[in-house]
Structure formats: C-alpha cells, structure tokens
Amino acid sequence: MRYSQYFIPTVKETPSDAEVISHKLMLRAGMIRKLAAGIYNYLPLGLRSIRKVEQIVREEMNRAGAIEMLMPAVQPAELWKESGRWEFYGKELLRFKDRKDAEFCMGPTHEEVITDLVRKEIRSYRQMPLNLYQIQGKFRDEIRPRFGLMRGREFIMKDAYSFDVNEAGADVSYQKMYQAYRRIFERCGLRFRAVEADTGTIGGNYSHEFMVLADSGEDAIVSCSACEYAANMEKAQTRLAASADHADPRPLEKVVTPGQKSVEEIANFLSVATTQVVKTLVLMADTEPVVALLRGDYDLNEIKLKNHLGCTELEMATDEVVFKVTGAPTGYAGPVNLPGKVKVVADLSLKGMHNFVVGANEKDAHLKNVNLERDVKVEGFVDIRNVIAGDPCPRCDSGKLEIWRGIEVGHVFKLGTKYSKALNASFLDADGKEQIIFMGCYGIGIGRTVAACIEQNHDENGIIFPIPIAPFQVIVSALSAKEDEVKEAAEKIYQDLLQAGIEVLIDDRDERPGFKFKDADLIGIPLRIVVGAKNLVDGKVELKDRKTGEVEIIPIAEALEKVKATVKAALTV
Amino acid sequence: MRYSQYFIPTVKETPSDAEVISHKLMLRAGMIRKLAAGIYNYLPLGLRSIRKVEQIVREEMNRAGAIEMLMPAVQPAELWKESGRWEFYGKELLRFKDRKDAEFCMGPTHEEVITDLVRKEIRSYRQMPLNLYQIQGKFRDEIRPRFGLMRGREFIMKDAYSFDVNEAGADVSYQKMYQAYRRIFERCGLRFRAVEADTGTIGGNYSHEFMVLADSGEDAIVSCSACEYAANMEKAQTRLAASADHADPRPLEKVVTPGQKSVEEIANFLSVATTQVVKTLVLMADTEPVVALLRGDYDLNEIKLKNHLGCTELEMATDEVVFKVTGAPTGYAGPVNLPGKVKVVADLSLKGMHNFVVGANEKDAHLKNVNLERDVKVEGFVDIRNVIAGDPCPRCDSGKLEIWRGIEVGHVFKLGTKYSKALNASFLDADGKEQIIFMGCYGIGIGRTVAACIEQNHDENGIIFPIPIAPFQVIVSALSAKEDEVKEAAEKIYQDLLQAGIEVLIDDRDERPGFKFKDADLIGIPLRIVVGAKNLVDGKVELKDRKTGEVEIIPIAEALEKVKATVKAALTV
Structure with missing residues (x-):
C-alpha cells in the first residue's frame, strides 16, 4: 500500500x-x-x-x-x-x-x-x-x-x-x-x-x-x-493457613477508643497488628441483614459471600440497618452480644485466631481478647475474602499467589x-x-x-504492534523521496516484499524524515526499512525494530531476507 | 469439509x-x-x-x-x-x-x-x-x-x-x-x-x-x-422512426363506437391497425392535470414524462378529473377540442402520423382522420413511451433493441x-x-x-452454482461409505484436492447414493466425483458436471487433474 x-x-x-x-x-x-x-x-x-x-x-x-x-x-x-x-x-x-x-x-x-x-x-x-x-x-x-x-x-x-x-x-x-x-x-x-x-x-x-x-x-x-x-x-x-496463634483465650475486655474507627486507627491506638483486628461488616442479602467477619488486613469478596448465601442482591447495609442490627453507630459494630438475631459468617482465616479486637457495639468502644468459639455464635467459617499477593496457592504445595x-x-x-x-x-x-x-x-x-x-504494547512514541495483528508488517520510508535513486530503490524494495506476500506500506509522501518516522512509530508498524541516499551509496538500508528499537545498517538483500524471515517466524503457528 | x-x-x-x-x-x-x-x-x-x-x-x-x-x-x-x-x-x-x-x-x-x-x-x-x-x-x-x-x-x-x-x-x-x-x-x-x-x-x-x-x-x-x-x-x-405515413389529411369524421373503449376494441370495431389509434391519457402532475398522447401499441413511460414535466408526483387522474378535463367518461377522451385549458404532450412517435383515431370526448364516440398539426394544440413532441423489442437503437445505425x-x-x-x-x-x-x-x-x-x-442458474433438481461463488467447488461422494476400499479411495481424493487448495466437500454420510446425489444437486456444487466399488476396480471414478450434466468415467488421476484445471480456469481473472 x-x-x-x-x-x-x-x-x-x-x-x-x-x-x-x-x-x-x-x-x-x-x-x-x-x-x-x-x-x-x-x-x-x-x-x-x-x-x-x-x-x-x-x-x-x-x-x-x-x-x-x-x-x-x-x-x-x-x-x-x-x-x-x-x-x-x-x-x-x-x-x-x-x-x-x-x-x-x-x-x-x-x-x-x-x-x-x-x-x-x-x-x-x-x-x-x-x-x-x-x-x-x-x-x-x-x-x-x-x-x-x-x-x-x-x-x-x-x-x-x-x-x-x-x-x-x-x-x-x-x-x-x-x-x-x-x-x-x-x-x-x-x-x-x-x-x-x-x-x-x-x-x-x-x-x-x-x-x-x-x-x-x-x-x-x-x-x-x-x-x-x-x-x-x-x-x-487460597489454602487455609495453619492456625496462626495457639495462645489461650484471655478474658474479654472493653476498651475506650474515642473516634477510632478504621482498622488502622484501632491497631495504632491499641498498639496491635492490623492482623489482630477483626472487621465486622453488615450487609443486606436481598431483604435480610447479614454480618460478615474478616481479618483487618483482608477485603471482603462479595461474589464469594453472595454465592455462599445464595442471594440475588448483596450490598453494604445503610447506617440505619447497622444500628438496628448491632446497636452501634458505623465503625463500632462487633459480633459479640448482637442485640437482634442475625446470621454471622466468619472468613476462613478467622479459624484459629485468638484474642483479637472487635467493635463493642457502642460508640467509642472496642472489645479486646475476643475468641469466636467462646464469644460469638458463628454460622460458619467460609472463604469470603479476596486473596492477596503471597497467599499460598490452593492447588499446589509450594506456590504463592501473584x-x-x-x-x-x-x-x-x-x-x-x-x-x-x-x-x-x-x-x-x-x-x-x-x-x-x-x-x-x-x-x-x-x-x-x-x-x-x-494497552499491553506501546511506548511514549505510540503503538508497538505484534506482527500477527499489525495493520502492516513493514513500512518502507524513502528519505528525500524526490531523489530518483532513493525513490527507485524504495520502490524496488516495496515490490520485492509485496511479491513475497509481506504486507508492506511504503511511505512515499513528500515529507521530512522526522515527520515520517513519527507517523511510523505512532501507528506501530513492527519493522521499518529506511532508504536514504547516504547508505544507498554502499547498497545499504536501515532496518529498525519498533519494539526493541534496534537499528541495523545492512545490505538491501540482507534486510529483505531478515524482514521475510522475521515475519514468517512471527506468523508460524 | x-x-x-x-x-x-x-x-x-x-x-x-x-x-x-x-x-x-x-x-x-x-x-x-x-x-x-x-x-x-x-x-x-x-x-x-x-x-x-x-x-x-x-x-x-x-x-x-x-x-x-x-x-x-x-x-x-x-x-x-x-x-x-x-x-x-x-x-x-x-x-x-x-x-x-x-x-x-x-x-x-x-x-x-x-x-x-x-x-x-x-x-x-x-x-x-x-x-x-x-x-x-x-x-x-x-x-x-x-x-x-x-x-x-x-x-x-x-x-x-x-x-x-x-x-x-x-x-x-x-x-x-x-x-x-x-x-x-x-x-x-x-x-x-x-x-x-x-x-x-x-x-x-x-x-x-x-x-x-x-x-x-x-x-x-x-x-x-x-x-x-x-x-x-x-x-x-429509441431512434425517432421516419415518418410512417405521408398521406394527405382527410376530413375529420365522428363515428359512433358504442361500448368500445380499449385500443384493441376500437381498432377491431373500425377495422384499422392498433398503430392507427392514439391513446389519450389524463394524468395529475403534482396539482395540475396534463394530457399525454401515445400510439395505440405503445405504453407510457411515467419516469420520462415526469422528467419532462419536472414534477415531483405523477399519477393517473381519477375519472372525475378526466371528465373535468375532457368532458368525456374514461375511455372516450381525446385531444381535439378539449373544453378546458390543459397541457398536451405527444409522444415522439406521433410526429408524422396522419388520419388516426382518437376519442371524441363524448360517450360512445370516436374521431377518425385526426391530424395533430391541424386539429390539436400540442405543447411538444417528447419521448414519453417505453421502447419495445425491435425498436431501432438510439446509438447505432443497424441495431435493434432487445x-x-x-x-x-x-x-x-x-x-x-x-x-x-x-x-x-x-x-x-x-x-x-x-x-x-x-x-x-x-x-x-x-x-x-x-x-x-x-435465479439465473438452476434447474428442477436445484441450484447450479458458477464455480467462483459456489460454497464448495467439488463434492466427493463415497458410495457404500462402509466399504473400506471405497472409503479409503474417497478420502485420498479428498485429501489430494484439499492439498491443491480446492474447496471440497466429502459426503461421508452413511446414506443411500440417491439420497446423496439429490443433496449434491440441490446445493449446486459445480463438480461431483463419485467413488464406487464398481469403477474403483479399474481405478476409475465418475466425474459429473452439474451444469451440463456431462458424466465421465475416468482414471482417478485424470479426474483430479480435470477438477483442478476446471476450478483454476474458472477462477482466473
């Protein structure tokens, strides 16, 4: 073309x-x-x-x-x-x-x-x-x-x-x-x-x-x-991690936590790790409220919870519902002594956790040393969290998740x-x-x-197409297209590649080299042959790889062979 | 396939x-x-x-x-x-x-x-x-x-x-x-x-x-x-025919034609050729009535008239309008002595016609020996008819229209x-x-x-595709597909044609030959190779041309060559 x-x-x-x-x-x-x-x-x-x-x-x-x-x-x-x-x-x-x-x-x-x-x-x-x-x-x-x-x-x-x-x-x-x-x-x-x-x-x-x-x-x-x-x-x-903490349950203790709501704030305020704080989320499963418990550093996976509950709609509860279910303003909800009857689902990772921190179901207060077996009626331990990088693979023994x-x-x-x-x-x-x-x-x-x-293949100059789906596989740029020798050599290269079944675009426009190169880079043609008077004296052209940026100045025949071989290799199934 | x-x-x-x-x-x-x-x-x-x-x-x-x-x-x-x-x-x-x-x-x-x-x-x-x-x-x-x-x-x-x-x-x-x-x-x-x-x-x-x-x-x-x-x-x-009739105008004559309305009826009743009767059509061009005159054996071309008049809509006038314009019931309208002022367009073929018959603008009466130059105020002679087979070509000297x-x-x-x-x-x-x-x-x-x-290519058995747009170029029918030899030979032919880039359908279904042939004819595959035990003994197959119906029993290699050559010839640009 x-x-x-x-x-x-x-x-x-x-x-x-x-x-x-x-x-x-x-x-x-x-x-x-x-x-x-x-x-x-x-x-x-x-x-x-x-x-x-x-x-x-x-x-x-x-x-x-x-x-x-x-x-x-x-x-x-x-x-x-x-x-x-x-x-x-x-x-x-x-x-x-x-x-x-x-x-x-x-x-x-x-x-x-x-x-x-x-x-x-x-x-x-x-x-x-x-x-x-x-x-x-x-x-x-x-x-x-x-x-x-x-x-x-x-x-x-x-x-x-x-x-x-x-x-x-x-x-x-x-x-x-x-x-x-x-x-x-x-x-x-x-x-x-x-x-x-x-x-x-x-x-x-x-x-x-x-x-x-x-x-x-x-x-x-x-x-x-x-x-x-x-x-x-x-x-x-992910694979259920071995029980992290074999410590004996310590007595439940209410602590005052004025204005401390997020996991990070609580952990910081009480000088414990975020992994020792448990989040209490209240959600609406269709028309029923449900409570989900997660380790502080984990995020809820709503799809997993939804599949577990078998409900059609699942969304975070309003502040009003949270108050109705827990008696607490948002930020201080916890699973211990819930006033109403509500289903409590604990993430698998909570199995084997001891003496952790939860909201106390009242403003500005949390509970320390909570232990699910002793303090909470849990409906079940279920995988309801998003995995994180480094989690063990659920399939093999040695792999970590990326x-x-x-x-x-x-x-x-x-x-x-x-x-x-x-x-x-x-x-x-x-x-x-x-x-x-x-x-x-x-x-x-x-x-x-x-x-x-x-999205996967580009740089600051434009697209970098892989050969199999590039609009053209090669672009031939004739520098100073007005000079007969350059024009003829470029045309010969173009015809040779066409004959070989290569999809080639010849930039025959009467424009400056820089202008042409910018366009060639932008539209992402994988291979570029530049025909210029200077190299042509030695029977050579410049061959550039759009992806690696590698430039070679080689004899025309070699450039043609290389282009054909590269295209063929890329298209080989 | x-x-x-x-x-x-x-x-x-x-x-x-x-x-x-x-x-x-x-x-x-x-x-x-x-x-x-x-x-x-x-x-x-x-x-x-x-x-x-x-x-x-x-x-x-x-x-x-x-x-x-x-x-x-x-x-x-x-x-x-x-x-x-x-x-x-x-x-x-x-x-x-x-x-x-x-x-x-x-x-x-x-x-x-x-x-x-x-x-x-x-x-x-x-x-x-x-x-x-x-x-x-x-x-x-x-x-x-x-x-x-x-x-x-x-x-x-x-x-x-x-x-x-x-x-x-x-x-x-x-x-x-x-x-x-x-x-x-x-x-x-x-x-x-x-x-x-x-x-x-x-x-x-x-x-x-x-x-x-x-x-x-x-x-x-x-x-x-x-x-x-x-x-x-x-x-x-078409080319304007030379004036057909050089006869001198005869005197206008009104004749009684009870119940005779169509051109054929009038011609028959008065014992004249239909070419001596002139049709008078009243049409509505947008909001204006217009009268069109045509030789009895010619049909009006509405597009030509429309283009001549430069109107947007053109349709046949209602009986009511016909009466208003001509004073006659439909079937007896004529161009002579029209009561109102109305544009009259005569077809080119009327130029040079003499002493013809038209409606008399009253019930059950026609006029004989009408001559436009003498009897009618015509707005112009214009090509407003459909051509008919045999009309002279408008471009060349010798051709007739088909x-x-x-x-x-x-x-x-x-x-x-x-x-x-x-x-x-x-x-x-x-x-x-x-x-x-x-x-x-x-x-x-x-x-x-x-x-x-x-529509152009079919017979009573089905479609007859030209090779270039046939869904498959060749069908290979294995008779008694259960017999190993037949099956193997058919498969070999199929693979050989595939290799050669021929688009081939192999009918490998376990069905009766007649059933397979009916389908092959119906879907219109241009070439059919039939592989049967009887011909196979001599190393031969049957090659049939869907279009000509021609059947040859020839050696396999010859059939393959013939198929390849026929397909290649049909696809050559």
Missing part, C-alpha cells in the same frame, strides 16, 4: 476526551473515529488489525471443528420473552418497534436466536456435537460507554455456541474451545492468562476468562508462582441447559427418548482484543 | 411461504433460515457463497484504488437532520431512542456518516481523490419484505463513496467503479448487463444499474443487438454535491480557495447477488 494513496489521518495532539492509552493511540494513529458515544468508525488502519484478529479467530475456530454462520443484528422480542430475558436484561438491551409496531431489539448476544434455530433443525443425537459461531456486530446500550473500543456500545464479537447430547459431551466441547482460545491469543502475540471465573447468576457450571495482561487493566487476576492455577479475583481461592492487572478479551462458559430448557431445544437420544440439549457459549471481543493489545 | 460434521439442513419439500425460485432453493439447500419478516440467518453454506462474493468485491474495489473501512450500523439522528433525510426518508428508516432518549436510526445507507467523517478529515485538495468503501449490514424497514434475500430488511451491502475536487475528477472515479463492477460480476460468473438508469429525484447527474439477467427478474432492461447501448426500461430510448428481464444487483451513482453541500464538506483548492467536494456512491447487494445468481 502507498501511504500517499491511503487514508491514515494521524493526529499530533492527545485527544482530550480519551482516558486510556489505547483509546488515545487509536485516535491519534487514525485507526478509529467516534460517531456517537460508544459508536465508532473503524478507519482503514483500524479495520486491518481487526480483520487480522478475526482471521486468527476464524482459523482456530474452524480447526476446533466449529462452523461459521451469521445471525441478524435485529432480533424479535418473542424469543427474548421466551427465554425470560426481555424483562431481566435491563436497559442495556436496546428495544424498538418496527413500522408495523412489532417489538424488536438489537442483539447484545445471540443465545436466543441460535437456540431457536437449533431447536428447529436438530432432531437426533446423531446431529451433535455441533458448534456454530459467527463474527458479528453487537449492540449493548452501556450506561457509560468509555475507553474507546474497550467498552463501546456497538462492537464486533465472535460468539460461538456448542450443542451436545449430555454433560460429558459439553465438557469436551468446552475443552476444545478453551484450547482454541489459548491458541488464538498466543497467535495474536499477546501475553495473557486464562483464569477461572465466577459463573455469576447463571450458576451451576463453570467458566474461564481470557485476560490480556496490562497495568491499566480493569480486572485483578491471580495466578500461582509455581503451578498452572489462575483465577480472577472474584473466584480466586496478582496482575488484566483486560478480559474472551470468556468461555458452560451454559448447561439454561436456554435449551427455556426454549425447549430437545432431541431424541439413541433410545428414541426426548432429551434436553446441553449448551456452551464462547465469546471474544474482537475490537477489545486490538485495544488490549495496545 | 466433511458433510457428516458440517451443518447443511436440506429440505425435500418446497417451503410454502417462498414465492421465487431463489428463495425456495436457498431454504431447501439449507443456506438460509428466516428469523423474522425480511430477517434471515445465513447458515454455513449460505455464508460461504456470500463470503465468496464479498471477497471478489473486495479484491476489485482494492484494485480500483478504493480503501476499505467499516462504519457503524447505528447512526445518530442529527446527521440525518442535517442532510434533510430524517424527514424525507419515510418509514423505511428505522428510528429509535437509546436509554438516554437520544434519537438514532439503523443505517439504510451511509452517505451522512461518511460525509461527516470526510468533512472532519479532508482539508486539502491533495487528500483527494479518495474512495472509501465498506461491506456491512444495512437495515431498511421495507413495508413488504419478500423473496428471501432478494428484498430483505436486514441485508449485507458493499457501499463505496468517492470524493473528488471537481466534476472531471468525479467522472474518473465513476468510471473506475463502473469498470470494477463489470469485473466483479464477470468474476462471479454471472450473465449481466450494465444499463443506463434514471437518476430519479436526485437529478442532474447520471447512474448505471448492474442487472443480472433472469426470466424472473422484476425489472425490464433494454439492450442493442449490435452496439453496447443498454438501459433500464425507465431510461431506454428486451430482457433482470435483477438489479449493483448501482453506481454520480451524486455531485448533494450531500457535501448539505453537510458542508469542503476543501481548500490549490489557490487556497474553499470548494465543495464532488461525490459519487456505489452499491452492491451481496446477498441479492447470490440470490440473483440462483
């Missing part, structure tokens, strides 16, 4: 309305332009990277035996009413009526449509396993679209749906997708983790998230330093029979008996993968 | 709700499934053909220097208000509000969005010519969606938009697209015509439609037997400055002066191209 005849409207200034680096750089590199909140034009350069990701996804889905199809963006309301999600989905589901007043929505996902198709077409166990996927535009009317392609309203997604005769079959389909996803993100050239994820309100089954590692990631993910264990923060567990930041780019999910039951998608088994189909669903955010890649 | 592991839900019965053959066959062949009125799932086989067309379109657009990008499906109302189309577009434009009550629509076309993008990014004449295109899902809320992919609501379209500094530049861009379109439909293996088309209400400039020839086509198209001239019926012209049926699959359009003016898309010319950009737009219906191909 010739730069002068292409459309790459780069921008020097950092756009004021972009918060995260990928958003800023995709705007500056002329990859995207905003049309409306969360709705973007993909300019030619942006589309090229998106298509690269799509193609890798397609090849790996096909390799895993999934079959590509394409479903509509506009979906009839009836199917959503049948699945129950017309009511449940909330305002993210964009609803409208057509000219005949029939209700429709823009598809935010396609479980209903695919299950409807499959229930009409699948009759026999012999037609499964079946895995159908599509790469398609979705719409979710996010309340706060932001971060460019990271959280848009209209976005491109690969969604796959598997159909199996039983749970064992569904597990096989799930494993195939899990492996395909690993290959996809490996081939994209990304550093990522596949982590166990909570299944949320769908419940019962399991799921994995694929997280691109990046300091700017919204999600915290956890992995073991020694074994393969990895989970997102919502799901991550915490990373990540961006979710893929999610594989064992659905079970949730949608097949609701829409009555059944089949006849080998005995002629009607059975419900087992489903899985598997998503990849295509645009978000490109954005996450940029 | 292995048939047993693929998803091709073919259907024996003809679907009751499908009217046209392409719709029936696409349903029966398992290519599409309806989700809602005019909204379809593209099943794997259908998607493969659609992707073939997309890829041919993409390659030819790129070759012509157009640049691919991707715009959103959801568009903000503001832009449509700016262009004036929010009011004008009518109910085909599906409008809705997002969760924040902002107005949006589903894009039926993208002139507004692209012009908005370009006005923000283009500043200088040096940035043009520019041609941006996308392949994208559109939505038009048709009042009567029908014929499957032929007239759907949600559909895939390639739309391109060119931007030039002046009209001459716009003409060059237009010509490039015209040539690209010719190549696209040639490469698809379709018989088609590029015809001049009316520009409709946009006016001023010109356009061409690309029509796939098919007896079932909704549109009539016209072409010359000798030269390149071709136009759609709305636009087609009439075909066709399906519009592409449209190229010189827009001029309609949208660039409305949205103020301007640039600075070489003198630093602000100028308005000249635009063109160019569309291809991707799904409709596949449907039109099927």
Whole structure:
C-alpha cells in the first residue's frame, strides 16, 4: 500500500476526551473515529488489525471443528420473552418497534436466536456435537460507554455456541474451545492468562476468562508462582493457613477508643497488628441483614459471600440497618452480644485466631481478647475474602499467589441447559427418548482484543504492534523521496516484499524524515526499512525494530531476507 | 469439509411461504433460515457463497484504488437532520431512542456518516481523490419484505463513496467503479448487463444499474443487438422512426363506437391497425392535470414524462378529473377540442402520423382522420413511451433493441454535491480557495447477488452454482461409505484436492447414493466425483458436471487433474 494513496489521518495532539492509552493511540494513529458515544468508525488502519484478529479467530475456530454462520443484528422480542430475558436484561438491551409496531431489539448476544434455530433443525443425537459461531456486530446500550473500543456500545464479537447430547459431551466441547482460545491469543502475540471465573447468576457450571495482561487493566487476576492455577479475583481461592496463634483465650475486655474507627486507627491506638483486628461488616442479602467477619488486613469478596448465601442482591447495609442490627453507630459494630438475631459468617482465616479486637457495639468502644468459639455464635467459617499477593496457592504445595492487572478479551462458559430448557431445544437420544440439549457459549471481543493489545504494547512514541495483528508488517520510508535513486530503490524494495506476500506500506509522501518516522512509530508498524541516499551509496538500508528499537545498517538483500524471515517466524503457528 | 460434521439442513419439500425460485432453493439447500419478516440467518453454506462474493468485491474495489473501512450500523439522528433525510426518508428508516432518549436510526445507507467523517478529515485538495468503501449490514424497514434475500430488511451491502475536487475528477472515479463492477460480476460468473438508469429525484447527474439477467427478474432492461447501448426500461430510448405515413389529411369524421373503449376494441370495431389509434391519457402532475398522447401499441413511460414535466408526483387522474378535463367518461377522451385549458404532450412517435383515431370526448364516440398539426394544440413532441423489442437503437445505425428481464444487483451513482453541500464538506483548492467536494456512491447487494445468481442458474433438481461463488467447488461422494476400499479411495481424493487448495466437500454420510446425489444437486456444487466399488476396480471414478450434466468415467488421476484445471480456469481473472 502507498501511504500517499491511503487514508491514515494521524493526529499530533492527545485527544482530550480519551482516558486510556489505547483509546488515545487509536485516535491519534487514525485507526478509529467516534460517531456517537460508544459508536465508532473503524478507519482503514483500524479495520486491518481487526480483520487480522478475526482471521486468527476464524482459523482456530474452524480447526476446533466449529462452523461459521451469521445471525441478524435485529432480533424479535418473542424469543427474548421466551427465554425470560426481555424483562431481566435491563436497559442495556436496546428495544424498538418496527413500522408495523412489532417489538424488536438489537442483539447484545445471540443465545436466543441460535437456540431457536437449533431447536428447529436438530432432531437426533446423531446431529451433535455441533458448534456454530459467527463474527458479528453487537449492540449493548452501556450506561457509560468509555475507553474507546474497550467498552463501546456497538462492537464486533465472535460468539460461538456448542450443542451436545449430555454433560460429558459439553465438557469436551468446552475443552476444545478453551484450547482454541489459548491458541488464538498466543497467535495474536499477546501475553495473557486464562483464569477461572465466577459463573455469576447463571450458576451451576463453570467458566474461564481470557485476560490480556496490562497495568491499566480493569480486572485483578491471580495466578500461582509455581503451578498452572489462575483465577480472577472474584473466584480466586487460597489454602487455609495453619492456625496462626495457639495462645489461650484471655478474658474479654472493653476498651475506650474515642473516634477510632478504621482498622488502622484501632491497631495504632491499641498498639496491635492490623492482623489482630477483626472487621465486622453488615450487609443486606436481598431483604435480610447479614454480618460478615474478616481479618483487618483482608477485603471482603462479595461474589464469594453472595454465592455462599445464595442471594440475588448483596450490598453494604445503610447506617440505619447497622444500628438496628448491632446497636452501634458505623465503625463500632462487633459480633459479640448482637442485640437482634442475625446470621454471622466468619472468613476462613478467622479459624484459629485468638484474642483479637472487635467493635463493642457502642460508640467509642472496642472489645479486646475476643475468641469466636467462646464469644460469638458463628454460622460458619467460609472463604469470603479476596486473596492477596503471597497467599499460598490452593492447588499446589509450594506456590504463592501473584496478582496482575488484566483486560478480559474472551470468556468461555458452560451454559448447561439454561436456554435449551427455556426454549425447549430437545432431541431424541439413541433410545428414541426426548432429551434436553446441553449448551456452551464462547465469546471474544474482537475490537477489545486490538485495544488490549495496545494497552499491553506501546511506548511514549505510540503503538508497538505484534506482527500477527499489525495493520502492516513493514513500512518502507524513502528519505528525500524526490531523489530518483532513493525513490527507485524504495520502490524496488516495496515490490520485492509485496511479491513475497509481506504486507508492506511504503511511505512515499513528500515529507521530512522526522515527520515520517513519527507517523511510523505512532501507528506501530513492527519493522521499518529506511532508504536514504547516504547508505544507498554502499547498497545499504536501515532496518529498525519498533519494539526493541534496534537499528541495523545492512545490505538491501540482507534486510529483505531478515524482514521475510522475521515475519514468517512471527506468523508460524 | 466433511458433510457428516458440517451443518447443511436440506429440505425435500418446497417451503410454502417462498414465492421465487431463489428463495425456495436457498431454504431447501439449507443456506438460509428466516428469523423474522425480511430477517434471515445465513447458515454455513449460505455464508460461504456470500463470503465468496464479498471477497471478489473486495479484491476489485482494492484494485480500483478504493480503501476499505467499516462504519457503524447505528447512526445518530442529527446527521440525518442535517442532510434533510430524517424527514424525507419515510418509514423505511428505522428510528429509535437509546436509554438516554437520544434519537438514532439503523443505517439504510451511509452517505451522512461518511460525509461527516470526510468533512472532519479532508482539508486539502491533495487528500483527494479518495474512495472509501465498506461491506456491512444495512437495515431498511421495507413495508413488504419478500423473496428471501432478494428484498430483505436486514441485508449485507458493499457501499463505496468517492470524493473528488471537481466534476472531471468525479467522472474518473465513476468510471473506475463502473469498470470494477463489470469485473466483479464477470468474476462471479454471472450473465449481466450494465444499463443506463434514471437518476430519479436526485437529478442532474447520471447512474448505471448492474442487472443480472433472469426470466424472473422484476425489472425490464433494454439492450442493442449490435452496439453496447443498454438501459433500464425507465431510461431506454429509441431512434425517432421516419415518418410512417405521408398521406394527405382527410376530413375529420365522428363515428359512433358504442361500448368500445380499449385500443384493441376500437381498432377491431373500425377495422384499422392498433398503430392507427392514439391513446389519450389524463394524468395529475403534482396539482395540475396534463394530457399525454401515445400510439395505440405503445405504453407510457411515467419516469420520462415526469422528467419532462419536472414534477415531483405523477399519477393517473381519477375519472372525475378526466371528465373535468375532457368532458368525456374514461375511455372516450381525446385531444381535439378539449373544453378546458390543459397541457398536451405527444409522444415522439406521433410526429408524422396522419388520419388516426382518437376519442371524441363524448360517450360512445370516436374521431377518425385526426391530424395533430391541424386539429390539436400540442405543447411538444417528447419521448414519453417505453421502447419495445425491435425498436431501432438510439446509438447505432443497424441495431435493434432487445428486451430482457433482470435483477438489479449493483448501482453506481454520480451524486455531485448533494450531500457535501448539505453537510458542508469542503476543501481548500490549490489557490487556497474553499470548494465543495464532488461525490459519487456505489452499491452492491451481496446477498441479492447470490440470490440473483440462483435465479439465473438452476434447474428442477436445484441450484447450479458458477464455480467462483459456489460454497464448495467439488463434492466427493463415497458410495457404500462402509466399504473400506471405497472409503479409503474417497478420502485420498479428498485429501489430494484439499492439498491443491480446492474447496471440497466429502459426503461421508452413511446414506443411500440417491439420497446423496439429490443433496449434491440441490446445493449446486459445480463438480461431483463419485467413488464406487464398481469403477474403483479399474481405478476409475465418475466425474459429473452439474451444469451440463456431462458424466465421465475416468482414471482417478485424470479426474483430479480435470477438477483442478476446471476450478483454476474458472477462477482466473
């Protein structure tokens, strides 16, 4: 491609309305332009990277035996009413009526449509396993679209749906997708983790998230330093530490703690470690209050508590409820002698703790030497905390947990029979008996993968694309493009690389070298060949690696071979 | 691909709700499934053909220097208000509000969005010519969606938009697209015509439609037997025939014609040729009545008359208006001695006609020996009729016009400055002066191209795909797939073709030969290799051409070579 005849409207200034680096750089590199909140034009350069990701996804889905199809963006309301999600989905589901007043929505996902198709077409166990996927535009009317392609309203997604005769079959389909996803993100050239994820309100089954590692990631993910264990923060567990304190229970003692509310304040005031203070949290589980106890230095994991309680909504109680449950103003709540009847859940880490500090259920007072066995009626010891770095791995003997930041780019999910039951998608088994189909669903955010890649791979000068998803693999910059010799040599290099199947952009613009280099760095082309009069005298060009910054001045033939070899190596599966 | 592991839900019965053959066959062949009125799932086989067309379109657009990008499906109302189309577009434009009550629509076309993008990014004449295109899902809320992919609501379209500094530049861009379109439909293996088309209400400039020839086509198209001239019926012209009748005017004569109204009835009753009867049509042009005169055997072309009058709406007048204008009941209107003042437009063919028959403006009476020069005040002689087969070509000396049926699959359009003016898309010319950009737009219906191909290429057994857009190029059918030798030979042929880059489907299902052949014919795979025990003894297989029906029993190696050569030849550009 010739730069002068292409459309790459780069921008020097950092756009004021972009918060995260990928958003800023995709705007500056002329990859995207905003049309409306969360709705973007993909300019030619942006589309090229998106298509690269799509193609890798397609090849790996096909390799895993999934079959590509394409479903509509506009979906009839009836199917959503049948699945129950017309009511449940909330305002993210964009609803409208057509000219005949029939209700429709823009598809935010396609479980209903695919299950409807499959229930009409699948009759026999012999037609499964079946895995159908599509790469398609979705719409979710996010309340706060932001971060460019990271959280848009209209976005491109690969969604796959598997159909199996039983749970064992569904597990096989799930494993195939899990492996395909690993290959996809490996081939994209990304550093990522596949982590166990909570299944949320769908419940019962399991799921994995694929997280691109990046300091700017919204999600915290956890992995073991020694074994393969990895989970997102919502799901991550640790091994129960051996009882830390074998001391005998000392007598309960009330101490005055005027104005001391936080764990740090109390620990400091009483000269004890924060690990010797126990937090008492009051929450509302649906309509019932519940008390959660945690060691002072640990944070509550609401998902774990919610799963333990089996409730739908869980939120911190208001000051009013805290007072009703404990008789104390917020900051002085404690589990000893609670006035009302309320469920008390203690975090696992409290097992084996002795003589610790809690609120006294009255203003400006705490209790010392509390011991759960003696002083509190606890409903149970349950893992309800977030793990922290250094916690022992729950799987292996030697590993410690490490915490990373990540961006979710893929999610594989064992659905079970949730949608097949609701829409009555059944089949006849080998005995002629009607059975419900087992489903899985598997998503990849295509645009978000490109954005996450940029979050992970950039420097102060711009994007650093990995070769497999770079819009072009090589850029040839002709210095002083007006000089015939330079122009001819650059053109010859360009043609040679094109012939070899390399995706090459030739910067044939009549601009200063510095201007061209800035653009090349900004748009993140992995390899750059600079053709200048000075080196050309010796038959040489400059070859620069965008990532390492390494520059070599080498003969043209050598540069060509090196570029071809580097690209080939990067694309080898 | 292995048939047993693929998803091709073919259907024996003809679907009751499908009217046209392409719709029936696409349903029966398992290519599409309806989700809602005019909204379809593209099943794997259908998607493969659609992707073939997309890829041919993409390659030819790129070759012509157009640049691919991707715009959103959801568009903000503001832009449509700016262009004036929010009011004008009518109910085909599906409008809705997002969760924040902002107005949006589903894009039926993208002139507004692209012009908005370009006005923000283009500043200088040096940035043009520019041609941006996308392949994208559109939505038009048709009042009567029908014929499957032929007239759907949600559909895939390639739309391109060119931007030039002046009209001459716009003409060059237009010509490039015209040539690209010719190549696209040639490469698809379709018989088609590029015809001049009316520009409709946009006016001023010109356009061409690309029509796939098919007896079932909704549109009539016209072409010359000798030269390149071709136009759609709305636009087609003919050469003015030499005056047919040099007879002297005879005296006007009123004749009684009780109950004789139609041209045929009058001609029969008076024993004259229908070519000697002149039809008098009364129409309403916006709010004014107008009279149109045509030779008895010709039909009015309303578009031509509308363009001549420069009116917005043109329709046949009610009986009431006819009476008011002519004083006669419908069927007896004539141009002689009209009671009121009304514009009379005579078709060109009336020039040189003498002594013809018209209505007498009273019930049960006609006038004979009418001569326009003597008897009628005609506003002008204008081409306002549809051409008929055999009319002389308007371009060359020797050609006669032929009439075909066709399906519009592409449209190229010189827009001029309609949208660039409305949205103020301007640039600075070489003198630093602000100028308005000249635009063109160019569309291809991707799904409709596949449907039109099927209308053109089918027989009683199913689809007959041309190789370039067939979902698979070859099908290998293993008869008695249970016999090891047959199975092994079929597998070897399959692998050999795969290796050679041929798109091959192996029918490895445990079904009767007849059942397999029916499916192969129905889904229209161009070449079929049948592997059976009987021929295999001699190392031979059966090779069948779906189109010609030709069957050869030839050695395996020869069959493989022939298949490869045939596919290669069909794909050679």
